[in-house]
Amino acid sequence: MEINRPEVVAQVAAAFEAYERALVDNDVNAMNALFWDTPETVRYGIAEVQLGGAAIRAWRETCEPVPRSRQLHRTVVTTFGDAYATVSTEFTSDATPLLGRQMQTWARLDTGWKIVAAHVSLIEPPQEKA
Template sequence: MEIDIPEVKAEVEAAFAGYEAALAANDVEALDGFFRADPRTIRYGGGENLYGIEEIRAFRKGRSPAGIARTLERTVITTFGRDFAVASTMFRRESDGGRIGRQQQTWVRFAEGWRVVAAHVSALPASMP
């Protein structure tokens, strides 16, 4: 298996950047499009466990857009072959009191394009590395 095929990595980096732009704009429709529309798609968040695209959609629609802007750090995107990737990043939000956020996404290429099939978001105290 080839790891980090340049053109595949570029595709996932572009999808990840699109997700980040949609998140910063609180573009709920666009955010929805980055996740696989499937009952097996999972998103573990800072205060919620979401099973299936319907729960993820409901969370996005009900979430306040206040304080969601963030700065990314140490983003690592690794592709495995042509159809599977993992994106990991740390982030900071002014609204989080200095805590360090962590996000990890599993991306899979489908006929409709790259989609997140599993995601985890959590935060640590600011004193953690």
């Protein structure tokens, strides 16, 4: 299996960037379109759990939009062959002093690259070492 083929990394990075734009713009339809719409899809949020595409869509209809000040840090795209990838990133915003972490598992399906699992969490920022 070939890891990080440049053209596959570019495809996944573009899909991730489309998701990030939709997230910041609160484009619910675009966000929903990028998640795999099946009962097997899982999203662990900061204070909630959605099991299945229907639960993710229902939650998106009522959740608070992310702050427009959201900024990504240290995003890592790793691809495995041409059909599976992970994207990990950290994020900050003016809404909280906490450090956000986000991980997504992406799969290339017949309908394109889709998020099949996601996890979002907040932690205290690590202390700088002296």
